[in-house]
Amino acid sequence: MRPDNTSIIRARDVMHKGIVSIDGMATAREAAAKMRSEGVSSLLVKKRHTDDAWGIVAIQDLIKGLIIPGRSSTEVNVYEIMTKPIITVPADMDIRYVARLLYRAGTRRAPVEEGGELIGMISLSSLILDNELF
Numbered sequence: 001m002r003p004d005n006t007s008i009i010r011a012r013d014v015m016h017k018g019i020v021s022i023d024g025m026a027t028a029r030e031a032a033a034k035m036r037s038e039g040v041s042s043l044l045v046k047k048r049h050t051d052d053a054w055g056i057v058a059i060q061d062l063i064k065g066l067i068i069p070g071r072s073s074t075e076v077n078v079y080e081i082m083t084k085p086i087i088t089v090p091a092d093m094d095i096r097y098v099a100r101l102l103y104r105a106g107t108r109r110a111p112v113e114e115g116g117e118l119i120g121m122i123s124l125s126s127l128i129l130d131n132e133l134f
Contacts, residue, residue, distance in 0.1 A: 011098050012091040014127060015112045015120030019044050024055060024079035028066055031057055031078050042109055044118070045082045054111065054118075055084030088113040089122055099127050 021044040022031055031043055045055030057078050065081030066073055087105050089098050091114035102110060102124050109123035 009095045010091065011089050011093045011095060011112050011122050012114065012120070014095055015091075015122045016126065017120045019111060019118055019121055021046050022057070022078055024048065024077065024082065026078050027074050028062055028076040028078060028081060029073035032062055032073060035059065042121070043078075044111060044121070045078055045084065053085035054088070055079070055082040056086050056109070056111075057082040058109070060108075083107070086110060088118065090114070091119060095127055098122060099124065 020034065020038045020040050022034055024045050026034075034043060035041065042056055042058035045057055047054060055078075061081045061083065062073075065071065066076060087101065087107065087110050089101065089110045089112050091112050093101075102108065102122075108125070109121060111118040112120040112122050
């Protein structure tokens with residue numbers, strides 16, 4: 001509950017509205033450039049078809065997939081380094097449960113879903129830094 005005990009904080013209350021996405025065939029260099037220009041630390045990787053799953057590529061994926069092994073960012077495609085499939089978080093989920101879900105899934109962020117549509121992105125750091133949980 002909020003510090004004033006008025007209501008439960010839901011995922012939709014703290015999510016970052018708008019999702020920045022990229023195609024899995026884009027290069028890692030293009031992904032890094034898009035992250036810089038949009039001021040985000042991750043990108044949603046688009047589905048290839050309706051039965052496909054969403055993916056996500058984050059700064060950590062660029063480091064793990066490119067910098068550490070010394071691969072060229074123009075020769076690696078996003079689909080090679082992304083995380084897929086990913087979990088989504090219901091928009092009305094209490095943020096205490098969001099934190100537990102993300103932690104147990106071993107991920108730092110997830111898209112927020114409402115009515116079958118992705119409406120935002122939530123991260124563990126936004127739960128702590130952007131809110132008064134403690």
